[in-house]
Amino acid sequence: MGKPLLTARQLPEIRAELAQWLDDDSPHGGPATWARGFDPATAASERAAAHHWATALRAAELFCVSTDMTRLAVSAGLALPAYRLHAEDLPAPHGLLLWEEPVTGTYESDETTGCPIVAVTWAVHGGAVHVRTWAGREDWLAFMAQGNPDGGVRQLTGEEVRLLRMRHPQALVCMASSQLPFGHVPGWLATTPEDTSTMTMAELEDHTRSSDRQEQAERALVVTWLLMGQTLIREERQEAPRSAVRHIRRLDPGLLTAVRYVQLRHRGVPRQDDGPGEDAGRGYRHRWIVRGHWRQHWYPSRGAHRPIWIDSHVKGPDGAPLLDPGKLVHVLRR
Template identity: 35%
Template sequence: MTAWTRDPGPDGAANWLQFFLGPQPDHATESRVFDRADDVAATIAGTLAAQLPVAELFYVSSDMTELARHAATTLTDYRLHPEDLPAPVGMMVYAEPPVANPVDHHDGVSIVSWGPGRGGLWVHRWQRPSSDVARLGRVLAALPRDEAIRRGERAATRPEPHPDAPPTTEEGFDFLASGLLPNLRRAPAPPSFTPPHGYDWSGLTPMEYTDMEGWPGDITTGLDGDDLRMAEASLNLERTILATWLLMGQTIVRSEDLTAPRAARRRMSREAPDVDPGVRYIDLRRARTEPSDRSDTTTSTREYRHRWVVRGHWRNQWYASRNDHRPIWIEPHLAGPEDAPLLGGDRVNVLRR
């Protein structure tokens, strides 16, 4: 990815973002980060070129991904603090996409990168395109720009294919080019749809640290259909990212420093010698049967005659050092006297990690 941000050619980040995003995306006027004087694509490309080489790399295991996905469902809006981040500049690679992609021709987002940006913090999302999209992109990138524009203009005058009569491969490509005519006209050369590293940049979420009612917020009002499903998926992903960061700062998480295999280190030394080959592996510790924050000094006058299962949940913990609360995750555990019967009869509760 670092080599991609430095590549001045057609498949480099600058041309890729210029083609797909352009200097003024449709929603630029609605953003608190960009205004009409900004070249949005160039700004994002430059920021990525500065962030990715110094990003600390994290790999989130399948178990940790599942916990973050589950914990995000009950996480309320939360004002992020700089100390909540596992690193000022970083990249998280999830073992699997934590949130399903409802309608787009991509897998779910499985890589998240972040770093300082205008307005506070910039969070970037990355996902793999489908094989069909990647194939059409390779065809488009191989065509001369004028030929691609001509085929797109030709297809724009045709009626859309009927669902019962799917278009041929060539017709399908022409219709794809017609939808990309504004992109083809503004970029010097069409890039392939998939950068050499295999992931598409799929979005930026600027996040503020101050004067913030909560992130993520309500972004689904007034939407329906595919727009609503995409907005809900984006909201779920943002909550999962935030839940992952919060969980990484707790004792239920195990962190192990690893390094890239020898062959990968050699390739990195050739393509981007300034990039650290280390990665921090984020996983869960072994399951507990008691809450992780239990204190032996806690006293209570209430007597219990049964044991019961306490489900995993968030609790707002006060931190005097920051004069604010921070959500902490309380693991599922058994509560009540050890020798008391378990409520629920013969049911057995098993937590597997």
């Protein structure tokens, strides 16, 4: 994979400029851009939404998720069991999160499905999390410019692309909005089997093949939140460059300039000792790779189960031969 187009250290400046644009009531500001092309009632709603998200962005904590953790969130999202989201699962009530790698593809089965989603904003309001997904502006412009002949959408001229760039001056472009309810299973999880541990990755991919890009992004987001509550990740603070900090101070002196950079703690495949349980007393003569899977863990304080991710690990007695060593090489290169 190449270098990410957007990085953690850019995120504070991106947030500051985006919040200012969403509060700009000029003809080229965010409210006018979001409202363009809608009927009067929807346009008024989108104008109000732009101002609301400007406020939420100013209160947001900033997160950047490393490439390896992004890939884990996407793959684990395929296997995510039915789950009722709780407010305490979120790392912050308001957030702007950037994935170092897109969580959706540009193409699927040789059909254009849209530009890749690389970021998400959220805000807790009432009994739900309000979510907006975002793509990088240049990816979005390239996607819009090429058109879709099969869908009857013509290619844009150079002048039309320049006009779009002027109307969307920020690094991120909003793709969609949705809500994730607290205490209820999201619709896209309600059809997921409770136990996915016995399903192969091919079966999981077949199960989610019909899911749209917003669902794929929301799965990755929920998994990212859940992983951030586990010990297999670590965080470090990254500050914006000094030049960006000066620019941010001119836009809004009250904005923070630090980003929580989230990454996996372990790159290898740890061995997990056999403890008491269904396997106790069995005399295994080999070691084998247990692929990553979700496990329901009971939380007495909540009075409910919460899924935790069990990463790939080696199981079996020390010194025993490893079954299918090729799988170990594949996992270590993941």
